[in-house]
Amino acid sequence: MNRLDQDVLIVGASAAGLSTAEALRRRGHRGRLTLLDADANQPYDRPPLSKQLLAGQWAPSQTVLRSDEALRALDAQLLLDERASHLMTAARSVRTDSGRLLTADAIVLATGVSPRRLPGQEDVDGVHVLRSIDDALKLQQLLQPRRRLVVVGNGVLGSEIAATAATLGVDVTLVGRSLAPMDRQLSHFGASLLAAKHEAAGVRMLGGRDVEVLRSLRGRVTGVALSFGEELAADEVVVAIGSEPNTGWLTHSELDIEDGVVCNAFCRAAPGIWAVGDVARWNHPRRGIVRLENRTNASEQAIAVAADILGFGEPYAPIPYFWTDQYGTRIQVHGEIPADARLRITDGDPLSDRFVAIALTSDGESPVGVLGWGMPKQTRLRRAELDDSLAPVS
Ligand SMILES: Cc1cc2nc3c(=O)[nH]c(=O)nc-3n(C[C@H](O)[C@H](O)[C@H](O)COP(=O)(O)OP(=O)(O)OC[C@H]3O[C@@H](n4cnc5c(N)ncnc54)[C@H](O)[C@@H]3O)c2cc1C
Structure with missing residues (x-):
């Protein structure tokens, strides 16, 4: 055939x-x-x-x-x-x-x-995940000014949800294992810049922590208990701990x-x-x-x-790429930017909230990624220059 x-x-x-x-x-x-x-x-x-x-x-x-x-x-x-x-x-x-x-x-x-869930999450009202359109519409209704939202997980999705909720005037706490949001995707430096944005928007960040248990009363969430014994009160909790x-x-x-x-x-x-x-x-x-x-x-x-x-296949070998939009800034990552990467700024200036950087391995030897921060056009150009020479992070 x-x-x-x-x-x-x-x-x-x-x-x-x-x-x-x-x-x-x-x-x-x-x-x-x-x-x-x-x-x-x-x-x-x-x-x-x-x-x-x-x-x-x-x-x-x-x-x-x-x-x-x-x-x-x-x-x-x-x-x-x-x-x-x-x-x-x-x-x-x-x-x-x-x-x-x-x-x-x-x-x-x-x-x-x-979405991965916390143990017992299914039995508690007010604990959410965000994967489907129904999840998003339900959560959207609940993001009211001054309501207390705890976002569990400070990776890409958790950080985005915190940013969107903070922009709506919600009282947001972002909890997660990384010391700063998106540490493992943006390097320590990039994550510290993102943390500054969250802080300016009033988000409370508690990094380096796990949620030990969900607190609830009569089947409705009241907060979370963290690994260091801290207790956080919450009206709503969103769990964004991977999938x-x-x-x-x-x-x-x-x-x-x-x-x-x-x-x-x-x-x-x-x-x-x-x-x-x-x-x-x-x-x-x-x-x-x-x-x-x-x-x-x-x-x-x-x-x-x-x-x-159809019979024309070739081995699939892309350079990974993702973007995220937070506080009006498009953040783009080509390749990989691990926490310990060193950044060499090539365009713009982090102080002006617009820049592009080449991410290098921690020894400064090989390029592993390109980080774009509010400069999509320049980011594309830098990515094209490096082309397929971006090394995988070993
Ligand atoms: C809230 C959110 C924000 C995101 N933002 C970004 C972003 O800014 N940048 C970025 O690069 N990526 C982002 N992503 C990731 C991106 O959306 C996913 O990588 C992409 O959707 C993957 O597409 P997919 O078709 O592989 O999987 P999915 O989009 O998950 O689709 C899988 C489909 O399979 C169906 N399905 C599952 N099981 C069955 C079954 N047994 N039988 C029949 N159907 C089934 C599901 O209903 C679903 O429609 C985001 C993801 C989420 C959830």
Whole structure:
């Protein structure tokens, strides 16, 4: 059979799944295309959930990934509110919760991740996570001026939520293991600049701490107890302590599952089965086994997977990239910027809150990343100059 005529089934119709479908069609695929998603909503984008949607600046409809017209033009069967429950790998079939059996020549796993939770969190009202549009809308209603919000986790998502809530006048405390927010993504220096922004907005930061236990009264959260014995009162708590790949439904599939779907350099998990986006853990030719949770990877890996399904595949070897928007500043990271990285400022000035820096290994020997701070154009130029010479952090 001509590969352009294959039946393709994509499980997960969000950023990575939908981009795979589009990339297939762009490359001339004319076979049957089915997209399946457990979410009942028309596919939407997640980055605005912690930014514009949480801030109340956007309506939910503004987060949709594609218009009705663009979805129709894809000429795909889009099955929403339909959860995959089993993969029969050798038969290339997927069974869903509703009993539907879908079989294809090629199956793409694009099921993303779910938020990690604190023990006992499910039984306490007022403790939230932020992954879906429903999560964001619920939390948005509760972010009222002077309400006490504790954000648990001071990585990218926790820091963003704290920034958005502080801008709304919420009384925010940001607690986490890192000494400063996003320490492990921005270096100590970058994290100290971000901490200064949080401080100016009135966010209380408690770094180097774990939450020991949630405090509650009659099933509703009242606060959190921290590892050093501190007690924080809270009206609402958001837990942003990382995520777990959505692979539970693949338990009996005989695929290699280990913190994601393990794939080769072409993102193939088994003959006829690929993984893409947040759920995929693949053998990056220069960085070893990696799994990236960022929006750009979802689109770019989708292009690589689509090409491989059609027989034009190449090993997928991107330079990781993510951005975050906090207090009106776009912060961009190409490559990796570990806590102990040394920064060499190439453009602008940190004192003016606009700069670009090359991140070097702690010995100052090799470039490992580019940090952009409110200067998207210059950041792109510096990234292009370094091109693929950015070394992985060992
Ligand atoms: C609040 C928030 C803000 C973010 N901000 C940024 C940012 O500023 N910059 C950045 O680079 N990245 C950001 N990200 C990360 C980025 O959104 C993700 O990397 C991207 O969404 C990954 O896309 P994906 O399609 O792989 O996974 P997802 O978007 O998680 O989609 C997976 C889909 O699979 C479906 N699914 C799961 N299990 C099943 C099943 N068994 N059967 C059927 N369907 C299933 C889900 O319903 C979901 O629609 C953010 C993420 C969040 C949550």
